[in-house]
Amino acid sequence: MSARRGPPWLSDLVLALAVAAAVGGVRAVEISDRHLHDASFAGLGLALASALVLSVRRRWPLTVALLTLAAVPAVIALDSASGAVSLPLLVAVYTCATVERGRHSVALAVTCALGVALARGLIQHKGWSDGRTAAEPALVLAALFLGWAVAARRAYVLETKDRAARAEAAREEEMRRRVDAERLRIARELHDVVAHTIATINVQAGVAVHVIDKQPEAAAQALATIKATSKEALRELRNILGVLREPDGDESLSPAPGLAQLDTLIAASDEAGLRVRLEVTGERRPLPATVDLAAYRIVQESLTNSLRHAGRASAAVRLAYEPEALAIEVTDTGRGVVAGGGGGGHGIAGMRERAAALHGELEAAPCANGGFRVVARLPLGGEA
Numbered sequence: 001m002s003a004r005r006g007p008p009w010l011s012d013l014v015l016a017l018a019v020a021a022a023v024g025g026v027r028a029v030e031i032s033d034r035h036l037h038d039a040s041f042a043g044l045g046l047a048l049a050s051a052l053v054l055s056v057r058r059r060w061p062l063t064v065a066l067l068t069l070a071a072v073p074a075v076i077a078l079d080s081a082s083g084a085v086s087l088p089l090l091v092a093v094y095t096c097a098t099v100e101r102g103r104h105s106v107a108l109a110v111t112c113a114l115g116v117a118l119a120r121g122l123i124q125h126k127g128w129s130d131g132r133t134a135a136e137p138a139l140v141l142a143a144l145f146l147g148w149a150v151a152a153r154r155a156y157v158l159e160t161k162d163r164a165a166r167a168e169a170a171r172e173e174e175m176r177r178r179v180d181a182e183r184l185r186i187a188r189e190l191h192d193v194v195a196h197t198i199a200t201i202n203v204q205a206g207v208a209v210h211v212i213d214k215q216p217e218a219a220a221q222a223l224a225t226i227k228a229t230s231k232e233a234l235r236e237l238r239n240i241l242g243v244l245r246e247p248d249g250d251e252s253l254s255p256a257p258g259l260a261q262l263d264t265l266i267a268a269s270d271e272a273g274l275r276v277r278l279e280v281t282g283e284r285r286p287l288p289a290t291v292d293l294a295a296y297r298i299v300q301e302s303l304t305n306s307l308r309h310a311g312r313a314s315a316a317v318r319l320a321y322e323p324e325a326l327a328i329e330v331t332d333t334g335r336g337v338v339a340g341g342g343g344g345g346h347g348i349a350g351m352r353e354r355a356a357a358l359h360g361e362l363e364a365a366p367c368a369n370g371g372f373r374v375v376a377r378l379p380l381g382g383e384a
Contacts, residue, residue: 097147310334
């Protein structure tokens, strides 16, 4: 765990006190080695003041730099001081470089370097022959480059953190999208299974009620159909809801329904009172799992709508295995309406979503001469 950092003003104050202590210590040693006079103490006070100004270096960086620059020749003029007097100026130039990397920081650094060089060369005792006359301007330029390097490092760290935050947000968004897609898929599966089962059970229960006194054999057959249909629905519900929990180690889920179970579906519809004719053109072949499931659910939902809303009618299911797609057509000879009369129920919307998820298309509308027609085309290479 990283240490908790204090407020910026507190660190600036600590830095200012540390620089003041360094400058004051060096000046005190210099003063004690020479004859004491008022100018020495005045220069010491001015040097300490230029160091304490650093406590507001982040709030007013340019002003602090100019004040420390003005203090250097003043201290040199009052009492020929050592290089420690330019330490506050170096910190001020470094601070400006971390804030501004353009021409302003370059102009400020050059101005400070020339100011220190002129002050040493023109005012102090040895003048241009003193090594400090060249060393201190070089240190000013070094402070400029150090500030640029620190600013670049900070910008890199901030950019890295920003990229990491954006990547994390993208991952969370992708996770939410996948969760929503899975919920929608489960909702479609539940609707298809429950709607078909309830429609079949409703029709068979009605048949049993009407014939139980006069034709007990027919009533028994209807009840047997209800039992078989409900058992199959429970099996499919277990498969669908199995993704919402951790499967038991020894439990194996049944395979997802597909066109291989189409004969069973048609037989159940026949027993429920809807006579269904199946026509297949083209060579039957294995289909991608997503296409196989979508095709089965589209046929199932279409027959469910016919069973519920067509009345006394028959239906036809046509499958055409094309080279690159599977064509599906389900028609009935009923009243040509679905729930609500406009084809806007959740079942048809779910069929359209299934087809669209595979980059296919689906149309559902009443026929001109009566009945209802569902036509779908599912590309065999489409991935959900």
